[in-house]
Amino acid sequence: METSGTALPSTAERFAAAVTASAAGHLELPDLAAVADHAAAHGRRVAVAPSLDRRQPTLRRALEAHRLEVVVADGDDPAAQVADVEVAIVEGAMGIAETGSVLVSEHPLGDRVTTMLCHRLVLLVERHTIVDRLESAASWLAGRPTGVAAFATLITGPSRTADIERSLTIGVQGPQEVDVVVLP
Numbered sequence: 512m513e514t515s516g517t518a519l520p521s522t523a524e525r526f527a528a529a530v531t532a533s534a535a536g537h538l539e540l541p542d543l544a545a546v547a548d549h550a551a552a553h554g555r556r557v558a559v560a561p562s563l564d565r566r567q568p569t570l571r572r573a574l575e576a577h578r579l580e581v582v583v584a585d586g587d588d589p590a591a592q593v594a595d596v597e598v599a600i601v602e603g604a605m606g607i608a609e610t611g612s613v614l615v616s617e618h619p620l621g622d623r624v625t626t627m628l629c630h631r632l633v634l635l636v637e638r639h640t641i642v643d644r645l646e647s648a649a650s651w652l653a654g655r656p657t658g659v660a661a662f663a664t665l666i667t668g669p670s671r672t673a674d675i676e677r678s679l680t681i682g683v684q685g686p687q688e689v690d691v692v693v694l695p
Contacts, residue, residue, distance in 0.1 A: 522608045523693070526641045529611025533668030536690040546600065546635065546692055547573035553631050554597025558582045561589075561621040563602045563635070570600065584621035590628060592621075599629035599686070606641040606691065607648055607665070613691055614648045616655075616663040623662055632686040634666060637694050 520528070530537040540546055547570065550557045557579050564571055564583045574581050584592045593599065601622065603613035613634045615626055626632060642648070645665075652663055670685040 522641055522643050523638060525643075526606050526608040526611060527693075529608060530606075530668075530691045531611070533611045534689075535611070535668040536688070537693070538690060539693045541695065543567060543570045543694075544573045546570065546633065546694075547577055547579075549690070549692065550574060550598045550600060550633060551577040551579060554579075556580045556582065556596045556598075558584060558593040558596040558599040558625050558629060560599070560601040560617065560625045561585045561619055562617050563600065563622075566602070584625055589621035590624045593625050594628045596629045598631045598633060599625045600633045600635065601626050603634045603636045603666075603691075604640065605648060605651060606636040606693070607643075607645055608641060609644050610665070610667055611691075612645075612648075612665040612667040614651070614663060614665055616652065618662055623664075626664065626666065627685050629686050631688040631690065632666070633690045633692055635692050635694060641693070 527537045538549065540549065557574055559571060559581060561583050571581050582593055582596055586592055601615055604616045605614045613636055617623065666689065669687055669689050
């Protein structure tokens with residue numbers, strides 16, 4: 512469908528624009544090796560969500576090739592393991608073009624704390640999982656088996672508050688910087 516001879520932006524293009532509008536970075540990278548390159552440019556201590564580490568062991572190897580300290584929050588105190596890491600890498604279940612949000616839906620505590628206790632959060636989203644509307648996230652969650660992914664979070668840029676003397680503060684309840692990386 513065209514309007515006035517101009518093609519409408521694709522879902523992926525709308526997603527990129529909304530991510531940028533949320534004060535997050537938007538990158539399209541070809542593979543996990545490029546994600547490791549990006550992480551290496553922003554820190555020496557990198558946390559990888561435990562579920563992502565299990566599904567994509569090549570990411571850890573790529574990070575270690577950069578001589579980064581790789582932390583996976585899988586012990587008795589996962590929050591202490593990842594607290595104040597410079598970069599954390601987490602896999603999103605889907606991107607939502609309407610809001611520029613990434614749905615992160617994992618049950619283990621190690622995955623959840625990895626998203627919150629870092630300085631820079633890198634959210635990985637596969638291109639084919641980007642949807643138009645927020646309702647798609649609700650449908651996806653409703654279709655999950657009972658007990659799977661009991662926790663879900665929509666992350667839309669770095670946290671912000673203006674509660675303290677009406678002065679905007681970024682990163683109070685989470686990462687100060689968020690990068691959304693779209694993978695093919």
